[in-house]
Amino acid sequence: MNEKNRNINGVITPTEKANIFSNSLGFIKKNWIGFTLLASLYAIILVLEQVLPVSSMLFVVLKKGAIYALVAVSMNLCNGFTGLFSLGQAGFMLIGAYIYGIFTIPLEARAAVYQYFDGGIINFTVPVPVALIMAGLAAALFAYLIGLPVLRLKSDYLAIATLGFAEIIRAFFQWDKLGPVTNGSNLLRRFPVFSSTLYPFVVSSICITIIVLLINSSYGRAFKAIRDDEVAAEAMGINLAKHKQLSFTISSFFAGVGGALLAMYQTTVQAAPFKAAMTYEILLIVVIGGIGSVTGSVLSSFLFIACSEWWLRFLDSETYIGSFRIPLLASGFRKVVFSIIIMIIVLFYSQGIMGTNEISIDALLRFFKKLFRKGSKEEAT
């Protein structure tokens, strides 16, 4: 009873203060391997940047992979963990990208960028981190408004409606009347971008950590309950409308941040590439990685980007062995191969790489222990 009273009054006694402290210390202690791994990953990237030439394809893959990982994980939060089959991701990324671009183009560059619209009507800039958060918030706001009517729909219908809204957003940002703000269908450019590969990695890893924390919280469990059985979840006192809205909005927030990062990566923003095709790309990453697995999404986004940007590039260029031209290798063939790979995955590995499993330190330890035991058993026999 005492405990309860304290909760209501919000008074924190010294012992509880110590508790909170040891609690957060415990969190760091429990996850120190994870933190160390992350830190060493950053270190490796820093070293690689010194060693390899800047033009190396590896950096393209790492940068774009990190951004897509964030967007794929955010899509997984909505599609994989809450069971809302939403296809609006590209639309929310577009909002993020535009908001970032609009509010960070330096004042002196505005006249050149908004050359058809008298320098635009926005006469201030905000710092980059603030712009990133604004990008997320704007996407989340749109998602909230769209979610009000759309989240009453289920499965395929929800997918169609969100896809439609994403297209509407794209058309809206290209609208000529909005030119002074969005520059119409012209490019937004000359906003601050990142040069180091570390930047998207740090932002993505912070965002993904937050999403993972959310998924493992009480709310995350409620989301999974909704995914498994809506009727039962409701009977357990989970407000469906509220939780679906939450998941959808939060997912869009991080899609918006991802969009802003993508804008930084591309150095220019235009509404045209944020088509449904982009959503499908992300959906593919999620499906390949395993619907309902965060580590799967991260892993597969790097794989996907590596394949599409680097390893399978050779399929697109005409190649000769001596004077013999290898058949089929021509521009566009990469997409054919890709489609076949996708079909094989969907038909035979519909669980994706990870299914709903996660790569965690505990799981790895267990795996190695098992492997070790198996090895020693074989030795014994």
Added chain:
Amino acid sequence: MAENILHTEKLTMQFGGVVALYNLTIDVNEGEIVALIGPNGAGKTTAFNCITGVYEPTYGSVSFCGQTIVSNHPQGKMKKLYLGEKGKEKLKRITPTPDRITKLGIARTFQNIRLFDSLTVFENVLVAKHMRAKQNVLTATLRLNWREEKRAVEESMALLEEQDLLQYKDDLASSLPYGLQRRLEISRALATEPKLLLLDEPAAGMNPQETQELAEFIVKIKNKYDLTVFMIEHHMDLVMQISDRIYVLDFGKLIAHGTPSEVQRNQRVIDAYLGVADDA
């Protein structure tokens, strides 16, 4: 006389032309075990769904602990037919979503088990604690709600221990054998801290021995958690053994009600279950 905990007033549910439930008026008093029986398709589960907010009833109201929680009447043409003289008055409609009714203290189980299959046994119970915790999405994500979380975990563990499910704690709910899934579903309902427990065919698919165990289990949890139990059941031995009163439904209408021995002797009930001979 114990206090009235659940009361339905002329509850009617119409699906198009089919009247699944007609003018159902029942009372459940605090501390009782009341059974709702009837042949297949009599409208028992429909009654449960109306009480728990899964369906909006066409007409009628439900009150819980003296407070009206569901109340509905038709709009437009049908209004006068249902309301008669009162049809001209403006009446209040209350049609809450199921989660709000659960929050008030009515928990239920389902006829075909509805567990969260991809969650573990422990998480299944923990989910039920979600709504009672004082938290929002921000504090939950940043683990500022650790006090609430700790309490929820402790309570869930205690509940699992009482129900002898602790050893299956980390198993997936879908991997449990059927009988245990039933018990888990009841435990999950208990985790919402209900005053009234609605059980929809808890003994479905159980053999006589399991049914006997279930009867003891229901009485045990009823006494332990100060519950009132309202259940739908087909196993007559179970119903006759533990229920204080029985309501009998047939084709959506209440045909009898009383103590088990009264109901057993009631001719209409016998007719409904065994059928009436043509020449009678």
